[in-house]
Structures are given as structure tokens and as C-alpha cells.
Amino acid sequence: MKKILCIGIILFLAFGVGLFATGSGEKEMPANPRIKMATTTSTENSGLLDYLLPVFKEKTGYSVDVIAVGTGAALELGAKGDVDVVFVHARSKEDEFVAAGNGINRKDVMHNDFVIIGPKSDPAGIKSMKDAAGALSRIATSEADFVSRGDKSGTHVKERELWKKAGIDPSGIWYKEAGQGMGAVIMMTNDMQGYTIADRGTYIAMRDKVDLVALVEGDPVLFNPYGIIAVNPEKYEHVNFEGAMALENWIVSEEGQSLIAAYKIKGDQLFYPDADK
Amino acid sequence: MESFGRAFQLIFSGNREVFTIVFTSLYISIISTGVTACLGIPAGILLHFNTFPFKRGLVAVINALLALPTVVVGLLVFSLISRSGPLGSLNILFSPWAIVMGQVVLSFPIMVSLVYSGLSKVDGRFYETLVTLGAKGRNVLAATLIEARFVILSAVLAGFGRVIGEVGVSMMLGGNIRWYTRTMTTSIALESSKGEFSQALALGVILVTIALLVNGIIHTLVKER
């Protein structure tokens, strides 16, 4: 009995060492083959990264550790030097980040857009409105449930912008600040049959699981560009700047861009490459 | 109900990702528990055998730390091992070792407290018996470890139960990185946030099974005494 246990433990340990040592391949390896990337929940929840990164690894040997948080938190991790590269969507904050010397070489990668989603019954009556801010004021007036990310993510930043534009400071029990990722917020919205603003990618990825429809789309203000920024190696010597640049360069390369354009869920394109702009 | 079916299908189909996640969880938790045991058991024993000023206060503090929220531990360790923190040069944030560190901090008070309280339940006659038979300090320690082996083992298992089931530390310090630091709990949080309830449930079933197993072991050990 003891012997069997011993053998079991040894196998377990051996296997574990093997697991932790993943990433070693026969190909020529970069000096530091691990890149830490902080990104938004929307890029991960949409499945885009699971689709892109294996190809990137195949090409270059870099494996990317994805830490999916809100845009605010992702930039904060970058500012602290805890990651090598950030891949986010909140242009104004990205510029602040670069201006503060935390990151360099910001590049446009792609965009999608935000949509205001809500129940089919549409109690606030915003369907097909072309003015996103106007739609929000209607939701506020009708006091229909609205779920906000409430986490300083790119989506949240966009939502605050829209409220500001509508001249409303939302408050009341109808306005729920979830403090969660995009996926979780869509699930909550579905349960409440309320409204929320989502990035199209996550929405499409989850469309089949929820009973919500895109009600307002196409307003230019809902445009959602994603940028990639390498963490400034002059500020943090230890960052894997080479890896970060390899990722940046690959993702804006023809190959990366065409892969992004080709990524579809059930026939819908989720992201539109931007790098050539 | 449908997700339950899918859950079992996932478990038994040998899905590689599910397997890796379960394995990562177990691996990290076992290492954390091992490290904590190496620190916590001696600490509990020292606490038991020594008297010093403010000992009662210290015990009270340790007992209070049992209720330490995982996210607070996560935050604390995060600020320590973040690049801009004092231990930033270790470069372990968002790695399994970061989770291990957080889990050690999390489970250390549990083990100290359980070992300490377990030893204080050892019959007073036990020490007198050892001393009267001529045992010296080292012998007393060894004999106590052997005599209290069930107490100590159940303290270790309780520590393991705590770390395998926690999500705050793993999420904040590990970063929920796929194939690397994604554990059962962080994965459950992620999958359920994505609405992938069957995947979440599959992992939940495994997690509950492990928790039940560990508790079963503790129970049998304690009963056996």
C-alpha cells in the first residue's frame, strides 16, 4: 500500500515538473520566452486571444500569459511594471499612460464597437435609435434596469462618457454597478432583463446563451479602438521588452491583422483590423 | 440539469484543459500546504511549549487571522511582490509561486492554530509520562509529534482544504493565466462569468469531490483516535 502511494507521489511530482516546464520546444527559443500581457476581459472572453496566441507562439516561440482584467486595472499593472505589455481599449487613458512614461510604442490594433443591448420587449423603447446618449437618457427616464461595469474598464469609461454626453448622473436602484467583467455583466443583465453597454465581440460570443438583443448600434461615438502598448523598458529594466515588441509587431503585421479579420463567431466578424490606418 | 450532464461528460471525456486546470490546482495547493506545514507545524509546537509575555494575545491574533479574507491576503502579497513592491525583484507575480506564497500566508494561521489547540488537548499526563521516563527536550518533541500525529495531519488537511477552495489569492496573484495559473476556482469564476456554466459546474463537481474527500479523511482520522 505504502509502495503504491510512493510511486503515485513520484509520478505526480514528475508530471508536475513537466507541466510547469511547458513552453520548452525544439524550435529556437527567444531569450525570455514568456510575455505577460494585461488585457481586458473583452478580448479574452470573446475568444480572440485563444485564437491568435497559439499562432503567435508557433511563429516566434513566445508564450503569452494573459491576465484578463479591466482596462483600468490592466494599465495599472503596466504602470507598476508587473506586466510586459498591455492590450486595452480606452484611448484617453492609453494616452495618459504613454504620457506618464509608463509605456512606449503604442499601436492601433483593431476596433469593434459597443452596442447597447437589452431585452426584446425593450421597455425603454430605444430600439434602432441612432443616438447612444439619447438612448441612455430614455433608459434613465424610464428607470429600466441598467447594469454598469463599474470597474474602470474600457467599457465603463465609454459608458461614463455617454452619460456625460447625455447630461445625466445616473443614480437610483435601477442603475446597478456590478464591478465585474463583461461576461458577468451580460449574464447579470440577462437575469434582470435590463440594459447594458457591451463590446460587440463579447456580446456576439455570448449571444446564444442570453436572451438579449442589440438595440442601439452604429453611433460613431460607440466606436471602440484597441491599442497595444509595450511597458517602458527605461522605467522597468526587467520587462520583457523584446517579447512585447515581437507581439506588437506580429499583431499589427499582415498576418496578425488578417487573422483578426478572419476571426468569426457563427459567421459574425468580431473585430476589424486597424493597423493600416 | 443539462449542464450537470455536460459537466460529467467533461470530467470523463478526459478534456485536456479540465485536466490541466485540476492538476494545476492540486499541484499548487499541495506545494502550498507542504510549505505551510513546514512552517506552521513547528510554529504551533513552539507556541505550545513556550511561555512568553503576550502569548495569549498572540494566540488571539492568530485565531483572528483564521478569518482573514482571501482577497486581503491577495492584496497584501500583491503589494509585496509587485514589481514596485519590496519583493518585486523576485519576479514571481502572476506565476504559480505567487499563488503558493499567498496560500502559505493564508493557511499558516490555520495550521498554527489547529496544531496549537490540538496539542493543548493532549493529556497533561502525557508530558509527565515522558519526563518521568527520562525524556529530554528533543525526545519530548519527537514523542509529541508522533502522539499528536492525527491532530497534525488533520491540521494539514484543513490547510489544504482552505487553499484548494480559495479563489481570491489565486485570482489576484496568479492572474488566471490559461495553461499556467488557471486553477479550478479561478476557472469556475471565469467560466461562470462567461456564462459557460457546464464547464464551471464540471470543475465545481471535482472541487467538491476533493473537498469531501479531504473532509472524509479528517473525519476518519479524528474518529480513529
Add this chain to the structure above:
Amino acid sequence: MSELLYSIRNLKYAYPQNEEVVLDIDRLDLESGKVHVLLGPNGSGKTTFLKILNRLIEYNQGEITFMRESLKQNKVARQKTVYVHQNPLLFSATVYDNVAYGLRIRKAGPKNISSLVKKTLSVVGLEGFEKRRSQALSAGEKQRVAIARALIIKPDVLFLDEPTASVDKANVARIEGLLTAIKTEYGCTIIVSTHNIPFAYRVCDSILHLEEGKTAEPLENIFKGELIVNDEQFIQFDSGKFHFYCPYLEGDFKTAVIDYDRIFLSSAPVETSARNNVQGTISKIETAYNNENLVIVEMDVGEKIKSCITKKSLKEMRLCIGGRVYLHFKASAVRLY
């Protein structure tokens, strides 16, 4: 043969918690090679006293010497005296591991340990118990394992705290036999506490009463021997060197006790109603330690026997050491155990 083992002077002991004095012994000497019985009711301080002598409790007032060295920090006392609890606690392991413990920590070789465990278990009557789990034993068996665990280190002194408290009658007899076996086999001093009076007298070489923390050496003569029948109405107790009439009782008695003050003295042979009238030689006269008006006269009648009389009688009868004296005591003055 008998040497001074423990010498206790002005011992006072109070529990640190409540400062209540639980032991107060002015003067007590214990000789080696004997069975000393500490007789007293529960709560009289027996356990505390034994633990102090075994150094399990540090005494704070007075002086105790062990083999003429102070007991404080006494390494010999630590290594060569063993205390066995009332309701002893066995390690949760096998009987073998329990008994072997003292030798293991003394780094004895495994072969040596194995043969000694076997031998010691047979002394306590538990042959073949090596592999049993300690938890599965009866109370009496646990006790004997604990005694074996103590004996295996060949102690100079064995302390047994209330060995008869939680065992049935048959086991009391067994422990009695065990004490005799230990004495012959190991020759160690045994200090045993009990509240069982017959047990106390049967096993003791010397007896010590303990009440509310104070000791009193009883004013009584204790003889070891056996009963012999040579009369229809009376029966005699024979200690080997001295025999006397005692009450007609059925049973296996080993000990006869006669209080000092039940023995009358006369300077000339006189006719009395007492069954026992013997002639003796005075070997010692001393003042009773707790009463200045009394003297204790020790006489030789084959055995030493003591009587207690007033100073006045001593003077009037003109008794002196070496003088001849006649002792008288009734058969009913003899208590048998």
C-alpha cells in the same frame, strides 16, 4: 542494606494558582529497598507528594535530599526514579512501543530492547501482549503495561500512584503479587500511595499516613508473617522470630498490626487476662516526637516491638535500656491484614 534514600525537612508546597498549602511535612526519612506506603484519603496530597519526589513538580519551600544530594536539578533522580499515574496514560501505539520507550530514548540496541520488553512483560504477567494496541486494553492491563514501561529502565525508585483505585478486587490481589515480584526481581524502592487500608498494610514495609498534607508515622507495630493454628479457640501469628495470639479469623493474612498503646508493660511477671504475655529486653527509649509527655519504648522479643507509655510510668517503673520488661497485649489488640 537499607540506606537513607529521601530525606525531607520542612517541606511546604502550595499550588501556584491558589496558594493553598497542600503539603506540610516537617521531617521524614525514607529508606531504600523497602515498600513505603502512603496511606490517606483522596485529596490528602499523596499525588502531589509523589510528584515532588519524582521531580515532576518543583517544590518551593523546604529541603529534600535524594541519596544525600539535593533533589533540585538532581539528574540521578530524573533518570532513575519513575512515576506511574493513577489511571496511567499509554502512548497511542503498541504495547511493545510503550514498554520500549524508556530504553529507546536511552539509545539501547534493538535486540537488547526486544529481549528486555519480553522479560518485563512477563514480570507483569502480560506475555505475548507486544503487538496489542494500547487503546484496546482493559484498565488493569493498561496499568500493568505502564508499570512494565517504568520497570524496563531498572529504576532505583518506582512511584505507584493509587494502583488499586480503579481496578477490581482480583486485580488488587494481582498488584499485590506484582509488588512482591518487583521487589525480588528489581530490588527497587517502591513508594506507593493508596487509600485502600488492607492493601496498604499487606504490601508495606513501612507505612505513612497522610492527612490534609501532613504526615504521621503511625504508632503501631507491623509484623509480616503467616497464621499458624495450634489451639481450638485462638490462632497464632508467626513472623518467623516472634509469634503471638491473634483473633480467630479465616483468610490469607500476611500482616499483623499492634498499636503501641495496646501493649502494657510490667517490670515483673504478672497474671493478666491478656493472651500474650512475653518477656523482652529494652533496646531503645525515646520521646514521642509529637508529645513530650510520652515515651516510646522499643523492646527486643525476637523482633523489635514498641510500646508507648507516659514519662511518669517510665520513671516509676525505672525502665532503662538493657533492662528486662514484661509485655502484655490481648489477642484482640492484633489487627490482621
